[in-house]
Amino acid sequence: MSALGEFRTLARSRGKGAGRDDKKDNKAAALFLAPWLIGLFGITLGPMIASLYLAFTDYNLLQDPKWTGLDNIRRMLQDERLLSSLKVTFGYVVVSVPLQLIVALALALLLDRGVRGLPFYRSVIYLPSLLGASVAIAVLWRLVFGSDGLVNAFLGLFGIDGTGWISDPDTALGTLVLLHTWTFGAPMVIFLAGLRQIPRELYEAAATDGASRWRQLRSITLPLLSPIIFFNLVLGLIGSFQSFTQGFIVSNGTGGPNDSTLFFSLYLYQEGFASFRMGYASALAWLLLIIVGVLTALNFWASKYWVFYND
Numbered sequence: 001m002s003a004l005g006e007f008r009t010l011a012r013s014r015g016k017g018a019g020r021d022d023k024k025d026n027k028a029a030a031l032f033l034a035p036w037l038i039g040l041f042g043i044t045l046g047p048m049i050a051s052l053y054l055a056f057t058d059y060n061l062l063q064d065p066k067w068t069g070l071d072n073i074r075r076m077l078q079d080e081r082l083l084s085s086l087k088v089t090f091g092y093v094v095v096s097v098p099l100q101l102i103v104a105l106a107l108a109l110l111l112d113r114g115v116r117g118l119p120f121y122r123s124v125i126y127l128p129s130l131l132g133a134s135v136a137i138a139v140l141w142r143l144v145f146g147s148d149g150l151v152n153a154f155l156g157l158f159g160i161d162g163t164g165w166i167s168d169p170d171t172a173l174g175t176l177v178l179l180h181t182w183t184f185g186a187p188m189v190i191f192l193a194g195l196r197q198i199p200r201e202l203y204e205a206a207a208t209d210g211a212s213r214w215r216q217l218r219s220i221t222l223p224l225l226s227p228i229i230f231f232n233l234v235l236g237l238i239g240s241f242q243s244f245t246q247g248f249i250v251s252n253g254t255g256g257p258n259d260s261t262l263f264f265s266l267y268l269y270q271e272g273f274a275s276f277r278m279g280y281a282s283a284l285a286w287l288l289l290i291i292v293g294v295l296t297a298l299n300f301w302a303s304k305y306w307v308f309y310n311d
Contacts, residue, residue, distance in 0.1 A: 055283040060276040072283035084259045085267040096180040097236040104184040108191035126185035138249030145175045166250055169260035176246050187232040194228035226307045234299055241292050
């Protein structure tokens with residue numbers, strides 16, 4: 001056999017061996033991906049497709065769904081409580097998300113200046129974010145802002161008669177905004193990590209040119225930190241639209257006085273699991289998905305005007 005023939009024979013044998021190895025690798029990859037694929041189709045895509053079908057039905061959890069076409073959509077257009085929940089949710093998002101980001105960024109800037117015991121302070125500040133959406137913290141918030149709560153007790157020391165902050169429709173939503181702002185730990189840690197990536201040479205050069213700290217913040221910190229701000233903004237927006245626990249616990253599941261704390265997700269829960277109108281609740285869920293998707297897309301579109309990437 002010639003040298004060329006031996007080379008071809010060796011290449012074919014190696015090719016067959018490689019093919020068997022590739023099949024083994026594919027089987028191993030499929031085995032490791034199986035839990036994720038089961039979750040994707042069984043927990044995510046499957047229920048989403050089912051809810052899309054239920055959105056066009058009359059379904060009360062006890063009887064088989066009855067196809068009603070666009071009746072649920074027509075009902076949305078005439079639902080005053082839906083409109084009220086949208087107003088409450090949008091007001092909550094518009095105020096709480098920027099406020100939380102401002103507080104988180106301010107504290108990140110403070111901690112970035114080299115505070116002694118930084119790991120300890122970072123852990124303490126992050127702790128409320130781990131507990132902020134829990135039932136225990138929501139109950140604690142009721143005790144703090146109730147008629148006989150800690151806030152009114154503190155005001156009483158100065159001779160000020162407090163109000164029922166949670167029972168007053170003018171202040172009930174504000175207490176939940178404060179609760180959301182209080183859980184600024186997660187965006188603060190992300191801001192702090194972003195600040196550590198900004199080259200210190202830029203600040204030294206700016207200081208040499210006589211730039212004040214405020215000018216350095218506007219011209220160096222904020223532009224270079226804009227991708228992190230955008231990231232936290234998108235996450236905060238999506239998370240705020242899904243707020244449920246705070247409104248449910250603080251208002252005892254009713255939506256507060258005059259529906260002042262009736263979050264969209266809380267109204268969805270009431271329709272699906274209190275009134276057993278699961279078909280209408282499914283339609284509301286898809287409406288929420290559309291709203292969040294549209295606002296997220298608008299944020300990505302607007303980001304090209306204010307987000308700067310250091311290529």
